[in-house]
Amino acid sequence: MTRKAATVLVSLILTWPVMFRVSHAQQLVVIRGGTLIDGNGGPPVPNATVLIEKDRIKEIRTTPLDPVPANATVIEAAGKFLIPGLHDSHVHYKDWMPPLYINHGVTTMHDIGNNPTEWILAQREMFQKEKIVGPRLYAALLNLWGKRQESDLSNLPNMVIFETAQDARKWAQKAVDLKADYIKVHEGFTGEMLLAVSQVAKANGLAVVGHVAPNLDAFQAAEMGQNHFEHSTGVGRAIAKDPAENEKLEKELNQALRGRARDTYEPLAVDFYSVDPAKEDKLIPVLLQKNIYLEADWVTPSRNITPRKKDWAFQDMLLLMGPEMGFIPKDARYRWLDYSPWESYPEELKAKLTRGLENWKKFIVKFSAAGGKVVVGTAAPNPIPGISVHRDMQLMVDAGMPPMKALQAATKNIAEMTRKTADLGTLEAGKYADLLILDGNPLEDISNTQKIAQVMKGGKIMDRRYSSNFRNPLPTTEVTDDVSHNSPTPTITEIDPPVALEGDPEKVIQIKGRRFMIGTAAYLNRVSVKTVFKSPGVLEVTVPRELLLQSGTFPVQVVNPEPLPPLENAGISNKLMFLVKFR
Numbered sequence: 001m002t003r004k005a006a007t008v009l010v011s012l013i014l015t016w017p018v019m020f021r022v023s024h025a026q027q028l029v030v031i032r033g034g035t036l037i038d039g040n041g042g043p044p045v046p047n048a049t050v051l052i053e054k055d056r057i058k059e060i061r062t063t064p065l066d067p068v069p070a071n072a073t074v075i076e077a078a079g080k081f082l083i084p085g086l087h088d089s090h091v092h093y094k095d096w097m098p099p100l101y102i103n104h105g106v107t108t109m110h111d112i113g114n115n116p117t118e119w120i121l122a123q124r125e126m127f128q129k130e131k132i133v134g135p136r137l138y139a140a141l142l143n144l145w146g147k148r149q150e151s152d153l154s155n156l157p158n159m160v161i162f163e164t165a166q167d168a169r170k171w172a173q174k175a176v177d178l179k180a181d182y183i184k185v186h187e188g189f190t191g192e193m194l195l196a197v198s199q200v201a202k203a204n205g206l207a208v209v210g211h212v213a214p215n216l217d218a219f220q221a222a223e224m225g226q227n228h229f230e231h232s233t234g235v236g237r238a239i240a241k242d243p244a245e246n247e248k249l250e251k252e253l254n255q256a257l258r259g260r261a262r263d264t265y266e267p268l269a270v271d272f273y274s275v276d277p278a279k280e281d282k283l284i285p286v287l288l289q290k291n292i293y294l295e296a297d298w299v300t301p302s303r304n305i306t307p308r309k310k311d312w313a314f315q316d317m318l319l320l321m322g323p324e325m326g327f328i329p330k331d332a333r334y335r336w337l338d339y340s341p342w343e344s345y346p347e348e349l350k351a352k353l354t355r356g357l358e359n360w361k362k363f364i365v366k367f368s369a370a371g372g373k374v375v376v377g378t379a380a381p382n383p384i385p386g387i388s389v390h391r392d393m394q395l396m397v398d399a400g401m402p403p404m405k406a407l408q409a410a411t412k413n414i415a416e417m418t419r420k421t422a423d424l425g426t427l428e429a430g431k432y433a434d435l436l437i438l439d440g441n442p443l444e445d446i447s448n449t450q451k452i453a454q455v456m457k458g459g460k461i462m463d464r465r466y467s468s469n470f471r472n473p474l475p476t477t478e479v480t481d482d483v484s485h486n487s488p489t490p491t492i493t494e495i496d497p498p499v500a501l502e503g504d505p506e507k508v509i510q511i512k513g514r515r516f517m518i519g520t521a522a523y524l525n526r527v528s529v530k531t532v533f534k535s536p537g538v539l540e541v542t543v544p545r546e547l548l549l550q551s552g553t554f555p556v557q558v559v560n561p562e563p564l565p566p567l568e569n570a571g572i573s574n575k576l577m578f579l580v581k582f583r
C-alpha cells in the first residue's frame with residue numbers, strides 16, 4: 001500500500017465514526033424515577049416512568065413498571081427532570097450545524113430559507129435515514145419573495161420572484177409538490193398574493209411562515225392567512241404611535257452602520273421605538289383570533305444590552321476556543337465574538353434602540369399573557385446554533401414570561417405552528433421519544449435547560465461530543481460570495497487615476513471596489529499609506545512623495561480591520577497595480 005493510500009485510509013477510519021456515529025435503537029427503553037414536565041402546561045409529574053418502544057413513547061406511567069421487560073434498557077432518572085426535545089423555529093441551516101444543535105438538546109430544527117432546494121432535500125433525507133448524528137430537519141424548500149424591491153440584498157439560491165397572485169398560487173403549489181414542511185414568504189407581497197399562498201397552504205394542511213412584507217402590517221397579514229410572523233415583523237407597523245419617528249431612527253441606524261458589519265439585527269427593534277398601547281390592545285385580540293405565532297428572536301439584538309452580556313461572552317469564548325471546535329468556520333466564530341458595531345454607536349442611538357427592544361419585549365409578554373403563542377427562533381447562524389435556543393428562553397423569562405411558557409415557546413408552540421403535533425412538541429404516548437434528561441428543574445430556573453445529562457432523539461441516546469473531524473457527508477452545493485462577518489474580504493475593481501509621474505509630489509487617488517469598512521487600510525508596494533473611508537465602495541488614498549521617487553509598477557492592496565486576532569488570509573483584498581512612469 002502506498003503512503004498516500006495509507007493516509008487516505010487512516011483519515012477515513014478516523015472520520016467515519018464522527019460523521020456517522022448513531023447508536024442503534026433499543027427495542028424497549030425504560031426511563032424511571034425522574035420528574036416529567038411534558039410540555040402541556042400542567043404540573044410536573046414526580047417519579048414518572050416512560051416506556052419507549054423503538055422510536056416512540058409507548059406509555060407514560062405514574063406508577064412503577066413491574067416487572068420491567070427483560071429485554072428493556074433501563075435509564076435511572078431519579079433526581080432528574082424530563083422535558084421535550086427543544087426546537088429552533090428559525091434556522092438558516094449550514095452543513096456544520098448538527099453537532100452544536102444536538103449537544104444543546106435541540107432535537108428539531110426548521111430551515112426557513114436561503115439554501116439550494118435539492119441540497120436541503122438531501123439533508124432532510126439524510127437525517128431521516130439517520131446517516132449522521134443530528135436533529136430532525138424540516139424545511140420550507142422555496143423562498144417566495146413576490147415583487148422584487150431595490151432594497152433586496154441578494155439573490156438567494158431558492159428565491160422565487162413573481163408579480164401576480166396567480167403566480168404566487170403556482171409557486172405555493174410547487175412548494176407543496178416538493179413536499180415542503182411549510183410555505184415561506186418574504187418581501188414584496190401584496191395582500192392578494194399572500195391570500196393566494198395562504199389558500200394553497202390551508203388546502204394542503206401547511207402553515208405560512210416568514211416575514212410580513214413591508215407594505216403590509218400585522219392586521220393585514222393576519223387577515224390574509226399568514227400564520228407566523230418571523231422577527232414579529234408587521235407588529236411594530238400596526239402599533240406605531242408615530243411611524244415617522246421609527247423611520248427617522250432607521251435612517252440614524254443606517255448612517256451609523258455605514259462601513260461596518262451589518263448583520264447585527266438591531267434594526268429589528270426599530271419598528272417598536274414608538275408604540276401606542278391603545279393600538280396594542282386592538283391588535284392582540286386579532287392575533288389571538290387568527291391564531292398567529294409570533295417569533296421573539298431576541299438573542300442577537302439583545303446581546304449588547306442584556307445584563308448577561310459579560311457571562312454569555314465568556315461562555316462563548318470557552319465554547320469556541322477548544323481545538324475540537326475546528327469544524328466551525330472561522331468567520332462564524334468571529335461573528336459571534338464581535339461586539340464592535342454596537343460599541344461604535346452614539347450613546348443616543350444606543351438608548352433609542354434599547355427602548356425599541358424593550359417595547360418589543362413588553363408587547364410579547366403582554367401578548368403571551370393574553371393567551372398568544374410565542375415561538376423561539378434564533379436566525380442561527382447569526383447567533384451560535386443550539387445554545388441560543390436556551391438564551392432566547394432565558395430572555396423571555398427575564399422579560400416577564402413564566403418559565404413554562406418560555407419552555408413551550410421552544411417545544412409545543414413550534415410543533416403546533418408547523419403542524420407537527422402528531423409526532424413532536426410534548427411528551428405523550430404515540431409521539432417521538434425526543435427528550436432531554438436534565439440535572440435541574442427548568443420551572444424553578446429556566447437556565448437549568450442547559451444542565452443536560454442526556455439527549456434522546458427517536459429513542460436513542462445521542463452522542464453529544466464535539467470533534468474537529470466532524471464532516472457533513474453531503475457538504476453544501478452552494479457556491480457563494482461568503483465573507484467574514486467581522487473582516488469581509490474586500491475587492492478592488494479600479495484605481496483612479498492609476499498612473500503618476502516619477503518625482504511627483506504626493507498624489508491623491510481613489511480606490512474603488514466592494515466591502516470597504518471604516519478602518520480599511522491601503523498598502524502601496526506593501527507600505528501603509530493614508531486612507532480615508534468614503535463609502536463601502538470608495539477609499540481616498542494619499543500616496544506620499546517618497547513612494548513616487550522611483551519609477552516602476554507597484555501592487556496596491558487594502559486590508560480590512562479585524563476585531564480579533566487575525567485569520568490567515570482573511571480581510572485582505574486581491575491586488576491591482578499602480579504605475580509610476582519615467583519622467
